Amino acid sequence: MYQALLLIGVGGVGKSTVADAIGRVWTASGAVTAVVDADALAQFGPPPTSGGVRVGGFYDRLKCVNLAAVWANYKAIGARYIVVSAGIDNTAVRTQFAESLPGCTVQVVRLTAAADTVRARLRRRDSTFKHDRHLEKLAEHEAILDAAGIENFVVVNDRPADVVATEILIRAGWTGLR
Numbered sequence: 001m002y003q004a005l006l007l008i009g010v011g012g013v014g015k016s017t018v019a020d021a022i023g024r025v026w027t028a029s030g031a032v033t034a035v036v037d038a039d040a041l042a043q044f045g046p047p048p049t050s051g052g053v054r055v056g057g058f059y060d061r062l063k064c065v066n067l068a069a070v071w072a073n074y075k076a077i078g079a080r081y082i083v084v085s086a087g088i089d090n091t092a093v094r095t096q097f098a099e100s101l102p103g104c105t106v107q108v109v110r111l112t113a114a115a116d117t118v119r120a121r122l123r124r125r126d127s128t129f130k131h132d133r134h135l136e137k138l139a140e141h142e143a144i145l146d147a148a149g150i151e152n153f154v155v156v157n158d159r160p161a162d163v164v165a166t167e168i169l170i171r172a173g174w175t176g177l178r
Helices: 015-028 038-042 058-076 091-099 115-125 128-148 161-172
Strands: 002-008 033-037 081-085 104-112 153-156
Touching: 002 015, 002 091, 002 161, 015 033, 015 081, 015 161, 033 038, 033 058, 038 058, 038 081, 058 081, 058 091, 091 104, 104 161, 115 128, 153 161
Parallel strands: 002 081, 002 104, 033 081, 104 153
Antiparallel strands: none
16 A cells, blocks of 8 residues: 655745655655655746636646656655645645545645744745745635645644654554554
C-alpha cells in the first residue's frame, strides 16, 4: 500500500520546511520516501491564454500532471510514501492532487501558525513585492482554508520542524519502521 501526505496552508506557514523534515524523519526510520514541493512542478510562464484571457487553473493542472509523472518514477524505484507541499485551497484541486497519486491513501494536513510567526517567516524568505502580496492575502487565504475544510487534520507549526514532522507522522498513522 502506498501513502501520501499533502501539506497545505498559507504562504509562509512552513509547508516545504515541514515536508522536508517529514522526509528526513520517515526515511531515517527505514521508509522509502519521496518529498515534492508542488510549486517546483510549475515553474513555467507565461501561462497560456485563450482569446487573450489567462487560462484558469492552468498551474494547478500543470502541478498535478507533473506530480503524477514524478510519483510514477518514484514508485518505480521503490518509494512507498510521498510527502507533497502544495497550495491547495478547495475540494476540486484536492481531488486533482489525490488523483495524481494513483494507488495512494491520501491524507491532507493543514499547517497553521500565528499570523506574527507567518509574517516573520515571510520577511526572512520573500522579496518585498512577494512579501507584501502574501501579507495582503494572509487573512483572506486563512478564511478560504477555514471555509474549505479539506484537511484530514490540522497541526500548529510553532515548534522545530522535526517535532512538527513527528507529530504529523503519528497523527497520520505512519508509525514504526516500514
